[in-house]
Amino acid sequence: MATVYVDNKACEMNPEENLLHGCLSHGFKLPYFCWHPALGSVGACRQCAVKQFKDDKDSQGKIVMSCMTPAAEGTRISIADPEVVAFRAGIIEGLMLNHPHDCPVCDEGGECHLQDMTVMTGHDYRRYEFEKRTFRNQDLGPLVNHEMNRCIQCYRCVRYYRDYAGGRDLNAFASRDQVFFGRSEDGVLENEFSGNLVEICPTGVFTDKTLKHHYARKWDQQFAPSVCVHCALGCNTDAGERYGSLRRIVNRYNHEINGYFLCDRGRFGYEFVNSEARLRQSVLKDRPTSAAAARQYLDQTVANGRVIGIGSPRASLESNFALRTLVGPDHFYSGIADHEAKLVGLMLEILRRGPMRTPTLRDIEESDVVLILGEDLTNVAPRMALSVRQSVRQQPMEAVKKLKVPLWLDHGVRDAMQDARGPLYIATPYRTRLDEVATATFRAAPDDLARFGFAIAHALDSSAPISHETSQDWLMAAAIARALKAAKKPLVISGTSCASEAVIQAAANVAMAANTALSFTAPECNTIGAALMGGNSLSAAFQAVKDGEADTVIILENDLYRRAPQAEVDSMLKAATHVIALDHLPNPTTEKAELLLPAGTFAESDGTFISSEGRVQRFLQVSAPQNEVMASWRWLKPDHWQSLDDVLRAMAKALPELDAACDAAPSSKFRIAGAKIPRSPLRESGRTAALVNINISEPKTPDDPDSALSFSMEGTPDQPPAALIPFFWSPNWNSIQAVNTYQKEVGGPLRGGDAGVRLFEPAPRNGQAYFSAIPRAFSPRQGAWLLVPMYHIFGSDELSLAAPGIRELATKPHVAVNSDEFAEGAEVEVNCAAGTFRLPVMIHREMPVGVAALSVGLSPLVGIQWPTWGKIARAK
Amino acid sequence: MLSILRTIWYVFLHSFQKRITVQYPEQKPYLAPRYRGRIILSRDPDGGERCVACNLCAVACPVGCIALQATEDKNGRRYPEFFRINFSRCIFCGYCEEACPTYAIQLTPDFEIGEFHRKNLVYEKEDLLINGPGKHPGYNFWQIAGVKIGGKDKGEAAHEAAPVDVHTLLP
Amino acid sequence: MTSPHPILSILGVAIVALSIAAFLIWVERRLLALWQDRYGPNRVGPFGLLQVAADSIKIFMKEDWIPPFVDRPVFILAPAIVFVTVLMSFAVLPVAPGIIVSDLSVGLLFFLAMSSLGVYSVVLAGWSSNNKYALLGGLRAAAQMLSYEVFMGLSLMGVVLLAGTFSLPAIVEAQRTIWFVIPQFPGFVLFLIAGLAETRRIPFDLPEAESELVAGYHSEYSGMKFGMFFVGEYMGVSLISAMISVLFFGGWLGPVLPGVVWFFLKMFSFIAFFVLVRAALPRPRFDQLMSWGWKVMLPLALINLLATGAAVLAWR
Numbered sequence A: 001m002a003t004v005y006v007d008n009k010a011c012e013m014n015p016e017e018n019l020l021h022g023c024l025s026h027g028f029k030l031p032y033f034c035w036h037p038a039l040g041s042v043g044a045c046r047q048c049a050v051k052q053f054k055d056d057k058d059s060q061g062k063i064v065m066s067c068m069t070p071a072a073e074g075t076r077i078s079i080a081d082p083e084v085v086a087f088r089a090g091i092i093e094g095l096m097l098n099h100p101h102d103c104p105v106c107d108e109g110g111e112c113h114l115q116d117m118t119v120m121t122g123h124d125y126r127r128y129e130f131e132k133r134t135f136r137n138q139d140l141g142p143l144v145n146h147e148m149n150r151c152i153q154c155y156r157c158v159r160y161y162r163d164y165a166g167g168r169d170l171n172a173f174a175s176r177d178q179v180f181f182g183r184s185e186d187g188v189l190e191n192e193f194s195g196n197l198v199e200i201c202p203t204g205v206f207t208d209k210t211l212k213h214h215y216a217r218k219w220d221q222q223f224a225p226s227v228c229v230h231c232a233l234g235c236n237t238d239a240g241e242r243y244g245s246l247r248r249i250v251n252r253y254n255h256e257i258n259g260y261f262l263c264d265r266g267r268f269g270y271e272f273v274n275s276e277a278r279l280r281q282s283v284l285k286d287r288p289t290s291a292a293a294a295r296q297y298l299d300q301t302v303a304n305g306r307v308i309g310i311g312s313p314r315a316s317l318e319s320n321f322a323l324r325t326l327v328g329p330d331h332f333y334s335g336i337a338d339h340e341a342k343l344v345g346l347m348l349e350i351l352r353r354g355p356m357r358t359p360t361l362r363d364i365e366e367s368d369v370v371l372i373l374g375e376d377l378t379n380v381a382p383r384m385a386l387s388v389r390q391s392v393r394q395q396p397m398e399a400v401k402k403l404k405v406p407l408w409l410d411h412g413v414r415d416a417m418q419d420a421r422g423p424l425y426i427a428t429p430y431r432t433r434l435d436e437v438a439t440a441t442f443r444a445a446p447d448d449l450a451r452f453g454f455a456i457a458h459a460l461d462s463s464a465p466i467s468h469e470t471s472q473d474w475l476m477a478a479a480i481a482r483a484l485k486a487a488k489k490p491l492v493i494s495g496t497s498c499a500s501e502a503v504i505q506a507a508a509n510v511a512m513a514a515n516t517a518l519s520f521t522a523p524e525c526n527t528i529g530a531a532l533m534g535g536n537s538l539s540a541a542f543q544a545v546k547d548g549e550a551d552t553v554i555i556l557e558n559d560l561y562r563r564a565p566q567a568e569v570d571s572m573l574k575a576a577t578h579v580i581a582l583d584h585l586p587n588p589t590t591e592k593a594e595l596l597l598p599a600g601t602f603a604e605s606d607g608t609f610i611s612s613e614g615r616v617q618r619f620l621q622v623s624a625p626q627n628e629v630m631a632s633w634r635w636l637k638p639d640h641w642q643s644l645d646d647v648l649r650a651m652a653k654a655l656p657e658l659d660a661a662c663d664a665a666p667s668s669k670f671r672i673a674g675a676k677i678p679r680s681p682l683r684e685s686g687r688t689a690a691l692v693n694i695n696i697s698e699p700k701t702p703d704d705p706d707s708a709l710s711f712s713m714e715g716t717p718d719q720p721p722a723a724l725i726p727f728f729w730s731p732n733w734n735s736i737q738a739v740n741t742y743q744k745e746v747g748g749p750l751r752g753g754d755a756g757v758r759l760f761e762p763a764p765r766n767g768q769a770y771f772s773a774i775p776r777a778f779s780p781r782q783g784a785w786l787l788v789p790m791y792h793i794f795g796s797d798e799l800s801l802a803a804p805g806i807r808e809l810a811t812k813p814h815v816a817v818n819s820d821e822f823a824e825g826a827e828v829e830v831n832c833a834a835g836t837f838r839l840p841v842m843i844h845r846e847m848p849v850g851v852a853a854l855s856v857g858l859s860p861l862v863g864i865q866w867p868t869w870g871k872i873a874r875a876k
Numbered sequence B: 001m002l003s004i005l006r007t008i009w010y011v012f013l014h015s016f017q018k019r020i021t022v023q024y025p026e027q028k029p030y031l032a033p034r035y036r037g038r039i040i041l042s043r044d045p046d047g048g049e050r051c052v053a054c055n056l057c058a059v060a061c062p063v064g065c066i067a068l069q070a071t072e073d074k075n076g077r078r079y080p081e082f083f084r085i086n087f088s089r090c091i092f093c094g095y096c097e098e099a100c101p102t103y104a105i106q107l108t109p110d111f112e113i114g115e116f117h118r119k120n121l122v123y124e125k126e127d128l129l130i131n132g133p134g135k136h137p138g139y140n141f142w143q144i145a146g147v148k149i150g151g152k153d154k155g156e157a158a159h160e161a162a163p164v165d166v167h168t169l170l171p
Numbered sequence C: 001m002t003s004p005h006p007i008l009s010i011l012g013v014a015i016v017a018l019s020i021a022a023f024l025i026w027v028e029r030r031l032l033a034l035w036q037d038r039y040g041p042n043r044v045g046p047f048g049l050l051q052v053a054a055d056s057i058k059i060f061m062k063e064d065w066i067p068p069f070v071d072r073p074v075f076i077l078a079p080a081i082v083f084v085t086v087l088m089s090f091a092v093l094p095v096a097p098g099i100i101v102s103d104l105s106v107g108l109l110f111f112l113a114m115s116s117l118g119v120y121s122v123v124l125a126g127w128s129s130n131n132k133y134a135l136l137g138g139l140r141a142a143a144q145m146l147s148y149e150v151f152m153g154l155s156l157m158g159v160v161l162l163a164g165t166f167s168l169p170a171i172v173e174a175q176r177t178i179w180f181v182i183p184q185f186p187g188f189v190l191f192l193i194a195g196l197a198e199t200r201r202i203p204f205d206l207p208e209a210e211s212e213l214v215a216g217y218h219s220e221y222s223g224m225k226f227g228m229f230f231v232g233e234y235m236g237v238s239l240i241s242a243m244i245s246v247l248f249f250g251g252w253l254g255p256v257l258p259g260v261v262w263f264f265l266k267m268f269s270f271i272a273f274f275v276l277v278r279a280a281l282p283r284p285r286f287d288q289l290m291s292w293g294w295k296v297m298l299p300l301a302l303i304n305l306l307a308t309g310a311a312v313l314a315w316r
């Protein structure tokens, strides 16, 4: 720690960082624009000026940019010096010369960093009377809005988009005071992380277009801490609501996971919650009915029938557990597709056994050598792809360190680094977005990927098994092995998306042999949780109904047609006398239900998910329930469970492995100085007007028995624990940049620790055996194709597909092959065990011959048991 | 002690003084235009709705009696989808008027809005909107703001230069 | 010399006392307005006279809310006590010769006893409300009324010495020659002040001091229970005014006009004076109130008693 004197006050600052970072960490109100903790300094905006003095005798001093000056021992600076105060005010005035008179109609208003900084510097009156320059806006697609007049040329957007997220289609154009930030022509932003521009841009140039359609100011939204439901990574989010509808998702900083960024599916997928099609009322035999009647029918049916329950990997632990309790553990069936359950079971076994550690996304960012075995991360676990993108900077960074360039000095680092990239190896059946930063890629059928992995493991540790058939690819395997061996923080990533146990086992072997971290992706937000909950397999459920062992099926938040072939599901649903389903949106399964209960989404219920990292995390209800929609566990719970705490306690008792769920967030009894944590910002407006059109007597604020949050602005002004932060705000910091004031040190962990409890900590290494079931090399079959799944960030996720913005961008279902037989775009018929599908074909020259990849999860490509063999023929 | 008695005496002498009460409603007092009574929403000089649904009035209101929802027409002009004032809560402090950046919301010298049922004191946009600009005849927010709306392109607002051609190579 | 028709006279006195108290609501507001250059209630009925009716209707229709945290029985009992004790005092009040409910030989003592009991009402109200403001109000009332009670009694002893009796009609009769206000002027002043304090009227309304204590001991009261405190206060004012006229201004004695008229005339003048004091004087601090009572009024009352006693002895 270095001692820096700020206005003669001695402050301990991190000498590896710059003065701006240090000052903000100490809570000084120092305005800035172009610096960002994740992007480093470029000194472009000149807003963070401070005066630096040589020693305590120096009264002259010189103005420096705090973001460009190291926090070296003994530095003396002044923030309050009148000259530098005037300098900063001048900078703002300059930035504001061309700024439009837009605040009232600007979506950034009320959470605008530019507004905050303008107020902070005291610039309150426009003296400039001449013409303002203007720009035309671009249509950047359904997710991000563009209003270029408001730009202050801080360059954060392009630095984030190009340098950090690896996008190419956003750039700075023109020169001098006319610099324009946009695309070369109108069009959808290509990068999957474009939504972060909304938070990165300190002004209203880039704003959330989905929010624009139902705009509410930040101060008017009621927020709750949430966990993204659109993939298994468990990114932390805050969900904002107004007048009973969900308005948007913003990033909730979690140092260990998402940091400052979310993917577009996570940020914009929320709109399914507001869908017109939402089930908001119980339906009994196709007739709407009251909650009480529905519940009575449920009880009666359960009491009289032979009941089984089918859980869901997209429902919370609590909901799954409530169902398990209702039907009894023996009659509880996991809702995971059979082939997936096997894969996930294997992954869990590996993680439990150790010694590999499952890394957090932050660990992934810091890894210096990464091997990806069988995963298209951008489309399966998008946020992880962004982390992997940062990992390739780790090795070159070592060289930069040797040159003594401070790591926060962004331009310096990039100049020193040039195009150098650290080792990243990607082995998948088809090309991926990350290939562009990969050192080498390897394309093969799943079995060959596995063999490749086994070969790497063997190269690392000769006691690891290897097949006797050799292959020329093994040269490359040896190179990867060398890189992994030399690495300081190596990492292997694999998962379920090749639908191959061998790939997972191979990845485990590599990780064990090279002593690396091992990260597995999982298909859905609570796949890991559902797998830990256990239960019989899905096909056993079908069998039970077929055999007449059960006549009543309760299906929890699960469209079975996505899990099993249509014919099987059809016959099972037909055989059952009573089908009871709980879900958010209508789907083919709910259509067949006799009793349909409206289940709360993440926004309308409380619950716990377990991420693919093995992190147990709580999400909380955003607004008080306004209709019959409620958490599934509330529908299913026995009467004596009053609140979430009761469910958690019962669950910890029944399933000790899940008792960490109790610690995922403080209980509902938690108080800060006797007060709950307010869901609404202090300035929420319209409390005595919002509902008076319905009833002139304003209702009492509803209680929340399930969490330590209140449904109003009343409560503690203090910082809540990370798992309970509904929104980031502190005096003077209305924008998302307020997160600085919630961190121990800017850019570091949140004060009091980050959210979530990790379930798997590495077991010590004590002779865990290698997997040795090496598959035979893949050989294409005559007249048949090996079908493998191909995921799409926009499209493969069931829920986000109901969000209009995401639906618009969703990939059209297709089949990808490497073949001369078909022309690109031609219609083909794919015939496999799950049925016959008519699809356009895409020619992927990089793919192994004899393998075809099918878009997953997009109707009609659901319910397929991967991998499978099929025929592809030109459509007649 | 004496001063107490003197006070009592002086107060007693008020029995013979003129009363200053104005006998409303028979007698009507003069109310200045800036009097803070019933609230209205005004219109631009060109007849368009002035309110841009910025929510500033709502957040300024100390009793929270204004609720609105913003929406946009297809040309990007923002306006309130609904705008509700609960006059049974309003304390006529005028903060809303002060906060309004467009002069849309104005308090008027009409205070005779008593009702027997509180629900009749809930005014919706239809009840609030008047047909003129109220106390600020000349002002038109959209002519000053930088966003494009129907009938006003980029560069056409007050003090705006023509839009930059970003593809030119000249400095 | 008790009334021949006890029931009738009880009813009569009760009804008259209550109507006067109700009527006072209007009188006070009109008088206050007069002295503040306003009109006061002038809309309901002629001269706003029916304001009383309107107010009573309102107060009867109000929700009679008993907060869940109060000590229920005591809370309900408290307002009744004030009502009962004041009404009881009227029993010994001679309006005119023969118009009295009960001519007790210890009438004056009875009056003093009843006014002491009135303290309980306020103390219990404050205590049972379970509210800090109410409790403070109750405590103040207890201290204030106990202190002023002491010299209230003493200030009247001069009258008793002069009249040689505790019976109120007899005291009136004893004033045929001279109203006691002349020989007992200090006693009159002391009693006047003590009377103000006993009725908790401005400037001695510290138990309810709305600027500090919300509404003091009756903060939690509403509806007719509050109404009982309210009317009780006006009855107290009438009672004290009547007592002043009886004890110091010869009660019904007076030329030409019938006795009853004289009585009410005197009584109303003092009521008006009470209102005038309210219109004119601010409220002292509580410590001022207490030291005034114990350090000034009490010694004065004692001196007055000694002097009168000495004079009576010497005269005999």
Ligand code: SF4
Pocket (backbone or CB within 6 Å): A099, A100, A101, A102, A103, A104, A106, A107, A108, A109, A110, A112, A113, A114, A115, A150, A202, A203, A204, A205
């Ligand atoms: S970017 Fe900020 S300062 Fe500019 S118009 Fe929008 S809210 Fe106002």
Ligand code: SF4
Pocket (backbone or CB within 6 Å): A150, A151, A152, A153, A154, A155, A156, A157, A158, A181, A200, A201, A202, A203, A205, A206
């Ligand atoms: S668009 Fe936003 S982030 Fe980009 S330069 Fe302008 S103000 Fe900065």
Ligand code: SF4
Pocket (backbone or CB within 6 Å): B039, B057, B060, B061, B062, B063, B064, B065, B066, B085, B089, B090, B091, B092, B093, B094, B095, B096, B097
């Ligand atoms: S006058 Fe005051 S209380 Fe009434 S609506 Fe405006 S801000 Fe709210």
Ligand code: SF4
Pocket (backbone or CB within 6 Å): A104, B050, B051, B052, B053, B054, B055, B056, B057, B058, B068, B096, B099, B100, B101, B102, B103, B104, B105
């Ligand atoms: S402040 Fe003015 S423009 Fe903004 S919402 Fe209120 S009335 Fe409309």
Ligand code: FES
Pocket (backbone or CB within 6 Å): A020, A032, A033, A034, A035, A042, A043, A044, A045, A046, A047, A048, A049, A065, A066, A067, A068
């Ligand atoms: S933040 Fe330092 S120059 Fe922009």
